[in-house]
Amino acid sequence: MRLLVTGGAGFIGSNFVHHVVAHTDHHVTVLDALTYAGNRASLAGLPADRVSFVHGNITDAELVDDLFGQADAVVHYAAESHNDNSLADPRPFLDTNVIGTYTLLEAARRHDIRLHHISTDEVYGDLELDDPQRFTDTTPYNPSSPYSSTKAASDLLVRAWVRSFGVRATLSNCSNNYGPYQHVEKFIPRQITNVIRSIRPKLYGAGLNVRDWIHADDHSSAVLAILERGRLGETYLIGADGEKDNKTVVELILTLMGQDADAYDHVSDRAGHDLRYAIDSTKLRDELGWTPQYGDFEAGLAATIDWYRNNEAWWAPAKDATEAFYAKRGH
Ligand code: NAD
Ligand code: DAU
Secondary structure (H helix, E strand, C coil): CEEEEECCCCHHHHHHHHHHHHHCCCEEEEEECCCCCCCHHHHCCCCCCCEEEEECCCCCHHHHHHHHCCCCEEEECCCCCCHHHHHHCCHHHHHHHHHHHHHHHHHHHHHCCEEEEEEEHHHHCCCCCCCCCCECCCCCCCCCCHHHHHHHHHHHHHHHHHHHHCCCEEEEEECCEECCCCCCCCHHHHHHHHHHCCCCCEEECCCCCEEECEEHHHHHHHHHHHHHHCCCCCEEEECCCCEEEHHHHHHHHHHHCCCCCCCCEEECCCCCCCCECCECCHHHHHHHCCCCCCCCHHHHHHHHHHHHHHCHHHHHHHHHHHHHHHHHCCC
């Protein structure tokens, strides 16, 4: 297959491209605008006869139309992805997540091309800490932030284009990813690189918020399974039973990096901060036979810490600007 991967120079998209090259014969064309979050170095070392790169924007209808004409299937990762940025300036989230997805859907309709849309568990809002329910594909949408509301909008557009125009699409909503190539603005890489730089890790509020962690490579294998065997029009939730509160994660990072477990600071909380996400991935596991390979969070985190220690040239250029942004917002 000739796959077009939008946002393939970002964190999860680049992990997916590496996964596809390692596990399939597909050819990949990456379409990426190289925003502050995109990095060509995340694709370094991949064979030129398997991966090509197009620098462009998913809102550029002419370019998108041209690229859809050359592909057999599209996997759509491109997005503005960071909640804190969406609170500071929502506009780019509307442009990329809503108009960008609309642009792809119109091209998918014209070319009758198979599309997989990547989304997030945040569209379902949040859960109480003691709620026995987890998110499923029938949980009502209830997004909290500008980021998650634009992702929810994009999901609804995909569903409408499936129903009204017969677009051959699937959707997936995944929980929090960790692993290599994640921007230092995000929770885990921010704390790891803080410790490397002798800055104390920063925990929002009391740190009791729970995220359901999954390794990015497990997300990739799930997306490939859905692309190859998923039922058209269906939504699959992707998660690896990795619920942990933020305080536990920070303490584990500090311990794994040889520091005192309490050597972190509490900082001001995020506005509208979702309390807990939790995914029930039974449908994906039962229907497509998917299982995650990174069951041991501590081992996956230790490998991720090693990756950031060994790849300072990849993350260092973004570190100072990221910390300056947080300092202005009291984080
Ligand atoms: P990221 O911010 O690391 O990467 C986004 C990529 O998209 C970057 O390479 C950027 O340059 C590109 N991009 C942004 N706007 C673009 C545009 N208009 N045109 C073309 N390219 C553009 O994001 P990520 O964390 O890798 O997330 C990827 C996708 O996965 C997103 O759709 C996100 O909503 C979803 N998701 C993320 C997580 C997570 O934990 N990070 C979990 C579930 C779902
Ligand atoms: O659930 C999936 C979502 O996970 C994706 O859709 C988003 O694209 C992705 O960014 C992520 O969203 P979160 O807001 O959960 O991730 P973030 O890494 O920003 O924060 C994780 C948790 O850590 C959250 O509760 C806020 C907290 N936090 C974050 C930072 C940056 C801190 O306590 N300190 C920090 O410095």
